[in-house]
Amino acid sequence: MLRKLLLLIVLGMIAGGAGFWFLSVPVRIDPAKLAAARPGDLKRGESVFWAGGCASCHAAPGATGDARLVLAGGHELVTPFGTFVTPNISPSDQGIGKWAFEDFANAMQAGVSPDGRHFYPAFPYTSYARMQVQDIADLYAYLKTLPPSDNVAGPHKLGFPFNIRRGIGLWKRLYLSPEPVLAIADASDAIKRGQYLVEGPGHCGECHTPRNAIGGLDKTRWLAGAKAPEGKGVVPNITGGEGGIDNWSAKDISYALESGFTPDFDSLGGSMTDVVQNMAHLDPADREAIAAYLKAIPAHPNGFPKP
The missing domain is CATH 1.10.760 (Cytochrome Bc1 Complex; Chain D, domain 2)
Incomplete structure (x- = not known):
């Protein structure tokens, strides 16, 4: 009986290992x-x-x-x-x-x-x-x-x-999926371009969206802000929800991405200083498109715990 049990355990381990190897294969x-x-x-x-x-x-x-x-x-x-x-x-x-x-x-x-x-x-x-x-x-x-x-x-x-x-x-x-994060009804061309830039090459959600215990993005709280991926602090909410950028106009957002200055006479700091250096090189229409998208997405409260 013991030998059968051990055999079943060994066979289960082999099957589990084979399943892991098959399911985890790199896909090109x-x-x-x-x-x-x-x-x-x-x-x-x-x-x-x-x-x-x-x-x-x-x-x-x-x-x-x-x-x-x-x-x-x-x-x-x-x-x-x-x-x-x-x-x-x-x-x-x-x-x-x-x-x-x-x-x-x-x-x-x-x-x-x-x-x-x-x-x-x-x-x-x-x-x-x-x-x-x-x-x-x-x-x-x-x-x-x-x-x-x-x-x-x-x-x-x-x-x-x-x-x-x-x-x-x-x-x-x-x-890992090539599908858009959000479905935005009746989106203008500017919003569609902004969605592509934010959800794709700009990878804004990688920092501004909360993650679960295994590092997956919680897309139900898309861009709601999160704990900073490195060290202490938080990455801000950039939706129109409470604690976010609800009082920023599209023009405010576009200007902040170009200059680093916020509408309340502050400046963007931390890793956003690098982001601004990058975004300042974009065509103004692309910064405006990003702003249009951020004004069109669902609003969420802050995605990080209160201090």
Whole structure:
């Protein structure tokens, strides 16, 4: 009887392991989808670069001016799951110099590395999955023109079980989707453009939306504010709910994204200073579109506990 019980346990463990391995396999993008992309346009790629905030994480810590275009990596993101170190994504052998467009697109939209491993979602591919493939192609072309760096970024500092990359495959099944977060009835062209920028390349929800215990976004409280992903403090509510930006006009929002100044004569601080540096490079119509979207979304009370 005992031997049968042990055999059943062993068989159950084997079946469970096989199921885990199958369900967590890295899934790449359909090559036919990528083949439809035209050769990248550098001007459009530069716009995508700023909209996506690439320099904020991948430039060397403290970089300013043109140094922000040297994407050497090395920035440490300290989170409850461990410390993630941003990689070099400059066009060098230590970065993405040897990556084909297909490698880059799979990293951006599927969170899969060229050697077939899962990337951790500290890299916001859950938002980039909503991007148009052509924007990915344009960004890829632009990144290839930036200064190369031979910096070797350090490894992530993660404990068990977060150091088991394969498990990210199960997490992706829950939280990786190319579908829009919101369905907005009768949306104008400006709102649609703003939705694309906010939910896709801008990845605003990655910081401004509360997360659950395993790091998934609570989309029922989209952009309601959250605990800061790094360290103490909170990321503000940017909906029209109580504690949010209900008293900001669309013009106020657009101007704040360009200048960093709020309508109550304050200035945006923390990580938003980097965001403003990025957003200031966008076409004014894109900042206005982001503002139109934020004024159109459902209002929520603050998504973080009261101090």
